[in-house]
Every structure is written in structure tokens, then in C-alpha cells.
Amino acid sequence: MAEHFSARPARVLTPEQRMARDAERRADAEQAMREHEAAQKAFHDNRKRLMEERRAREARDAGRRSS
Template sequence: MTEDISYRRKPLTPEQRQARDATRRIEAEKALRDHEEAQKAFYANKERLKAERLARQAAGEKP
């Protein structure tokens, strides 16, 4: 079986590798910030809904 060598990538230069790594790091940090922000919003909404449910139950309404 012959190997297709036209598909092989050229090795990155150290500058290209540093730029790629910096870009990946920035994107990963942004993704983590977005995830943390979404988690905070989710739990804040969960606590709000729980408080509303408890207030309805305390007022004697049926769930």
C-alpha cells in the first residue's frame, strides 16, 4: 500500500507554534469565563424559583 505524502503538514515554526498556543489559551479562558457566567445565571435562577415555590407553599397554595 502506498502512502500519500501530499497530505502531510509542514512543521510549524516556533513563532507559529507560540501564536497558535496563545490563541488557544485565550479561547480556552474565554470559554471558561462563559461557562462560569452561565453556571452563575443558572444557579441564581434556580434559587429564585425555589424561593418563589417556598413562598407559594407558605401562602397555602397547592403546587
């Protein structure tokens, strides 16, 4: 059984539509980068906080053992 697919003709954009599309894509990419950078900063800040808490806990525990 042969299947028949009809190819849709390519949608031709006007220069104004193309510029609007490109501007929207650029804005979306910039927003995605801002969100990514904010997530990375939050991750690293949290990691630093947890490392400091662990070091303080280990120092406290080491002080108890040596007493």
C-alpha cells in the first residue's frame, strides 16, 4: 500500500516578518540566558553555604573529640 504525502509549500516570510521573528528569537535567547545565569548563581551560592556549614560542623565535631 503506497502512502501519499503532500508537501506543504514553504511559507514565504516578508522581510518585516523575518525581522520580527529574529527579534523575538533574540529576546527569547537573552531571557533564557538570564534565567540560566540566575540558576547557576543560586546553585553556586547554595553550594558555598553548604560547604561552609559542613566545615563549621566538622570543626565543631573535631573540637569535641579532642577535648
